[in-house]
Each structure stands twice: as C-alpha cells, then as structure tokens.
Amino acid sequence: MCLGIPGRVVDLRDDRGLAMGVVDFGGVRREVCLAYVAPEVQLGDYVVVHVGFAISRVDEAEARRTFELLKAMSQLEELDWLGEVADRGPA
Numbered sequence: 001m002c003l004g005i006p007g008r009v010v011d012l013r014d015d016r017g018l019a020m021g022v023v024d025f026g027g028v029r030r031e032v033c034l035a036y037v038a039p040e041v042q043l044g045d046y047v048v049v050h051v052g053f054a055i056s057r058v059d060e061a062e063a064r065r066t067f068e069l070l071k072a073m074s075q076l077e078e079l080d081w082l083g084e085v086a087d088r089g090p091a
Helices: 060-072
Strands: 005-015 018-025 028-033 046-050 053-058
Touching: 005 028, 005 060, 018 046, 028 046, 028 053, 046 060, 053 060
Parallel strands: none
Antiparallel strands: 005 018, 005 046, 018 028, 046 053
C-alpha cells in the first residue's frame, strides 16, 4: 500500500528552479520536493507527502485526522521513523 503522510512545511527554497523544502512530521524532518504545490504553500502550511513529493496542501485538522486514521489502521508501524510521531500528531 502507498501512503501519503501529512507534515508541516518548515523550510522553503528554490533549488535551481525546483521548489524544495523541509517538512516536519512531528519532529522527524525530511527533504521534500514542493513543485506540485509551490504556488499554494507557505511556511507553516501542512502538505501530504508521498515518496518525497508534496502532492497536496491540507489544513491542520485534516492532517490530524489522517494521522489518527493511519494510527487506527496500524499503518504507521510499517514506517519506523514515523511510529513514535503518531502519538504526538503533526507538528
């Protein structure tokens, strides 16, 4: 199964014409391509990330609902770096 995980954008930059940034998943930060959502995303916004690409912008309430759903489905256990984040929710 492929998952899109919500996280909060904490850094934005242009990398030779490509929108990039850092997304925080409750304390775990990952480099993410923001090209698909660049026109609509600002620092502090929440995005859904799939295999290193932000694929959509979501509000904080939706990000929290998604985390709770994944936790209930036990899908977060498959992601070592995200397992402990589930209890805290998105940053």
